[in-house]
Amino acid sequence: MKKLFAQAYIWVLLVLLYAPIVFIAIFSFTEARTLGNWTGFSLELYKHIFTGGVSGGASLMAAIKNTLLIALVAATFSTLLGTVSAIGIYNLKGRKKKTIQFLNNIPMINPDVITGVSLFLLFVFLHFSQGYLTVILAHISFCTPYVVLSVMPKLGQMNPNIYEAALDLGATPSQALRKVLIPQLRPGMVSGFILAFTMSLDDFAVTFFTRGTIGLETLSTYIYADARKGGLTPELRPLMTLIFTIILVLLVIMNVRQARTKKTTR
Amino acid sequence: MSKRSNWAIPYFIFLVLFVVLPLVLIVVYALQDGNGHFTMSNVTRFFTDSDALSTFAVSVEVAIENTLICLLLGYPAAYILADKNLNKSAVTVILFILPMWINALMRTLATAELFNVFGFTLGKGTLLFGMVYDYLPFMIYPIYNVLLKMDKSYTEAASDLGATPVQVFGKVTLPLSMPGIFSGILMVFMPTVSTFAISEFLTNNKIKLFGTIIQENINSSMWNYGAALSLIMLVIIGLTTILLGGDEREVEGGTI
Numbered sequence: 001m002k003k004l005f006a007q008a009y010i011w012v013l014l015v016l017l018y019a020p021i022v023f024i025a026i027f028s029f030t031e032a033r034t035l036g037n038w039t040g041f042s043l044e045l046y047k048h049i050f051t052g053g054v055s056g057g058a059s060l061m062a063a064i065k066n067t068l069l070i071a072l073v074a075a076t077f078s079t080l081l082g083t084v085s086a087i088g089i090y091n092l093k094g095r096k097k098k099t100i101q102f103l104n105n106i107p108m109i110n111p112d113v114i115t116g117v118s119l120f121l122l123f124v125f126l127h128f129s130q131g132y133l134t135v136i137l138a139h140i141s142f143c144t145p146y147v148v149l150s151v152m153p154k155l156g157q158m159n160p161n162i163y164e165a166a167l168d169l170g171a172t173p174s175q176a177l178r179k180v181l182i183p184q185l186r187p188g189m190v191s192g193f194i195l196a197f198t199m200s201l202d203d204f205a206v207t208f209f210t211r212g213t214i215g216l217e218t219l220s221t222y223i224y225a226d227a228r229k230g231g232l233t234p235e236l237r238p239l240m241t242l243i244f245t246i247i248l249v250l251l252v253i254m255n256v257r258q259a260r261t262k263k264t265t266r
Numbered sequence: 267m268s269k270r271s272n273w274a275i276p277y278f279i280f281l282v283l284f285v286v287l288p289l290v291l292i293v294v295y296a297l298q299d300g301n302g303h304f305t306m307s308n309v310t311r312f313f314t315d316s317d318a319l320s321t322f323a324v325s326v327e328v329a330i331e332n333t334l335i336c337l338l339l340g341y342p343a344a345y346i347l348a349d350k351n352l353n354k355s356a357v358t359v360i361l362f363i364l365p366m367w368i369n370a371l372m373r374t375l376a377t378a379e380l381f382n383v384f385g386f387t388l389g390k391g392t393l394l395f396g397m398v399y400d401y402l403p404f405m406i407y408p409i410y411n412v413l414l415k416m417d418k419s420y421t422e423a424a425s426d427l428g429a430t431p432v433q434v435f436g437k438v439t440l441p442l443s444m445p446g447i448f449s450g451i452l453m454v455f456m457p458t459v460s461t462f463a464i465s466e467f468l469t470n471n472k473i474k475l476f477g478t479i480i481q482e483n484i485n486s487s488m489w490n491y492g493a494a495l496s497l498i499m500l501v502i503i504g505l506t507t508i509l510l511g512g513d514e515r516e517v518e519g520g521t522i
Contacts, residue, residue, distance in 0.1 A: 002352070003351065003352055006346040006349075006352040006353070007346075007352070007353075009342060009343065009346065010343060010346055010347065010353065010358055013339070013343055013362075013402070014358070014361055014362070016399070017361075017362070017365060017399065017402065017403075018361075018365075019380065020373065020376035020377045020379070020380045020399075021365075021368075021373065021376055023376065023379075023380050023383075024376045024379065035379050035382070035383055036383035081276070081277060081280065082277075084273050084276070084277070085273065085274050085276070085277030087270055087273050088270060088271055088272065088273030088274025088275065088277065089274045089277075090270075091270035091271040091273070091274075092271045092274055093271075096271075096274075100274055100277070100278055100281070103278075103281040103282075103285060103286065104281065106281075106285050106289075107285055109456075109507070110503075111456055111457055111459075111460035111477075111499070111503065112457075112460070113460045113461075113462055113477045113480055113481065113496070113499070114289075114292075114460065114496055114499060114500060114503070115288075117292065117480060117484055117492065117493070117496045118288030118289050118291060118292050118496070119284070119288050120484060121288060121291040121292060121295050121489065121493060122283075122284070122287060122288040122291055124489065125291055137284065138284075140284075141280070141284040141285060144277070144280075148277075198367055202367065202368065202369045203369075204369060204370075204371045204463070205462065205463075208481075209481075209484065220369055220371055220372070223371065223372060223375065224371060224463060227375050227467060228466075232375060232379060240372050240375075240376065243368075243369075243372065244368060244372075247367055247368055248364060251364055251367055252360075255360060
């Protein structure tokens with residue numbers, strides 16, 4: 001009885017939590033302009049996105065491209081910077097280690113608006129004209145901490161003697177790095193990359209403040225601008241559905257990977 | 267191996283440039299007038315700006331209400347999820363955590379649309395509902411984590427020694443889960459106070475929150491005042507963090 005009640009509570013919460021997303025997803029498969037009207041199954045809205053049949057379809061396509069480009073570049077740089085830094089931080093000791101770990105935590109604790117405003121002021125202060133570069137730099141700054149946190153545990157699990165052994169057996173430091181260290185860290189790097197990519201894909205506030213006035217739009221700023229004009233254009237329904245799906249798939253992949261590594265280490 | 271520690275240097279420089287310096291600049295801009303002279307007027311202006319003050323009060327009120335509702339709804343959920351007898355599936359846990367990774371703006375728009383379709387008038391009620399909807403996972407997750415790691419022998423010992431289930435909960439489980447409750451409060455309260463855009467969509471522009479005022483000032487080139495408002499928010503966030511011992515909180519990155 002107690003168990004039944006507990007299960008019911010959990011499922012009611014989950015249904016409430018997912019209702020809006022599922023609702024949007026369902027109505028992305030019909031053509032009706034007003035949300036809530038069902039005029040039969042249709043993939044028309046999806047087609048509109050990819051053929052640019054939306055009013056201002058070209059700018060929507062540009063926004064999609066920008067989002068993916070920024071996420072890819074930011075995630076790649078974050079992964080490189082985060083991995084190198086994690087190795088460095090792991091080998092640090094005492095106060096230096098504490099300081100850099102504290103600094104690494106700031107971007108994760110800071111609310112988006114503060115991160116956005118503070119970076120905006122930085123670029124104003126440096127007279128840096130804002131656009132792609134500033135958005136990418138901003139994204140790297142809030143994505144890298146997650147990569148550092150993904151790679152650090154892998155360094156902890158690693159047997160340091162393996163690296164030393166490679167050196168003793170005649171490997172150059174760069175060979176030991178490529179053939180011993182990197183392969184061991186790879187799972188952490190991949191999780192870090194996926195996390196960084198997701199965070200970047202998802203960001204609204206920081207992009208909003210650092211994109212400048214060159215008319216750079218990502219998906220979230222595009223959706224924001226569109227919703228402000230009064231109601232979502234129907235084409236945003238399939239778009240939101242697609243983003244939800246992409247993020248869910250990425251996260252499920254990551255969880256499965258993690259569950260698998262846990263099993264093998266056990 | 268010791269030279270390896272040098273690998274942290276580029277990131278340290280990066281962090282100083284892109285994390286520390288920007289935060290310092292908030293303080294610098296907040297204490298300057300448009301010509302770069304030192305002034306306290308931006309900060310004092312906030313305390314005489316009735317518009318900003320009332321928005322601030324509303325933001326704090328909404329944030330507190332939201333945090334309380336999330337705690338009341340989220341604690342039982344976390345408790346059930348962490349209890350092996352009540353919940354055997356790991357999938358439900360993942361389902362609760364997944365929305366944390368989806369843009370709050372998009373989830374909010376979806377919620378607002380749902381309200382519109384069902385003909386709810388957008389206002390304070392829908393704002394709170396939407397906020398709870400957005401931030402509930404952030405309350406459940408840290409509490410769930412603490413409850414899961416809790417040593418079960420404490421509760422078993424308590425009931426063996428004759429405590430009633432209510433006593434076991436009140437004297438053992440609840441006190442032991444306080445760290446989770448604190449980080450949950452932190453993870454819900456701070457983003458709620460600082461959200462922008464979300465409240466506009468959920469109330470049809472009727473209720474503005476503090477984040478929106480910051481954004482409006484920055485966007486209309488009132489950088490110094492915008493920075494002063496950001497500084498005030500930073501102070502609030504700093505105080506909340508210290509009060510709840512959040513500096514010791516482990517930020518979970520890898521595992522969701």
